[in-house]
Amino acid sequence: MKFLRVGAPGLERPAVLGPDGAVHDLSSITADLDGAFLAGDGIARARAALAAGELAPIAEPGRIGAALARPGKVVCIGLNYLDHAEETGAEVPAEPIVFMKDPGTVIGPDDEVLIPRDSHKTDWEVELAVVIGARARYLESDAEAASCVAGYTISNDVSEREFQLERGGQWDKGKSCETFNPLGPWFVTSDEVADPQALDLRLWVDGVLRQDGSTAKMIFGVHHLVRYLSRFMVLEPGDVINTGTPAGVALGLPGTPYLRAGSVVEVEITGPGGSLGRQRQRIGQA
Structure with a gap:
């Protein structure tokens, strides 16, 4: 899967790139792409939600933020x-x-x-x-x-x-x-x-x-x-x-x-x- 964060600096939303190239909102799965998302079952839940068509597309994603929020180090x-x-x-x-x-x-x-x-x-x-x-x-x-x-x-x-x-x-x-x-x-x-x-x-x-x-x-x-x-x-x-x-x-x-x-x-x-x-x-x- 390809995850990304879209929006103005400090206001980014987590998202995933679908197989059709559309950007889908992950806000229902996680608040952000960070250590907590990775440590849990976030990737598996995102994969299942995308496959089930449960993630709304973002029509105009705009700016792409850093791929990961707040790296620990x-x-x-x-x-x-x-x-x-x-x-x-x-x-x-x-x-x-x-x-x-x-x-x-x-x-x-x-x-x-x-x-x-x-x-x-x-x-x-x-x-x-x-x-x-x-x-x-x-x-x-x-x-x-x-x-x-x-x-x-x-x-x-x-x-x-x-x-x-x-x-x-x-x-x-x-x-x-x-x-x-x-x-x-x-x-x-x-x-x-x-x-x-x-x-x-x-x-x-x-x-x-x-x-x-x-x-x-x-x-x-x-x-x-x-x-x-x-x-x-x-x-x-x-x-x-x-x-x-x-x-x-x-x-x-x-x-x-x-x-x-x-x-x-x-x-x-x-x-x-x-x-x-x-x-x-x-x-x-x-």
Whole structure:
């Protein structure tokens, strides 16, 4: 199933995309698409209600909000594609590089991204985002990890490289500026993604293709990451894992301009099971 949230910021309604392409209101099933919805039987009830024709269509959905409301935490993996590590001159990690991103950065897939004040190196990163649907604690196998994954969505892990790499301290301050995590348009349940390691990721800036990669080239795969993280923190329903980005970021392309006000970024992830959707952000100035 493809879930989404529609409406003005702060007033989004939960919805589901029907097989006919129509958007159906889920307000009778849940108040929002959040950890409580994922932890219970929300997906099963939504599936049954859609099949029974019990969900009213939304004639004019309007704005699409973030695919998930109020993630408990956003855990990010750095340098998780060999080509990205190579382009940035970084050593290939022996274990996943883990950092956190402020959940407050999450915005809708087509919302405006703001370049922070005093920023000179705001960069883009298309990423597969994993949505956790069951509590994950000290998992022992990839099969256990898979059972904790509710589904997938798209993240643009926007990053300010000077803040991240040249100002000392941890990466978080270059990753957690406001609007730095467009998420969506859909949260696609795991049963519709036959193989999370067989997805194609692409990103364009002002119509120029900058990133064109595949999750097959991850250093650490999705299920390995969920299992690994569960050894260091408890993952809860509604948490999100941004799994890393392939080559093609401005940081790794000498002479390539970073984002500027007025730039347009487009992002998509596709695969054998279908599309996770497409994002389009115009860049503004904080």
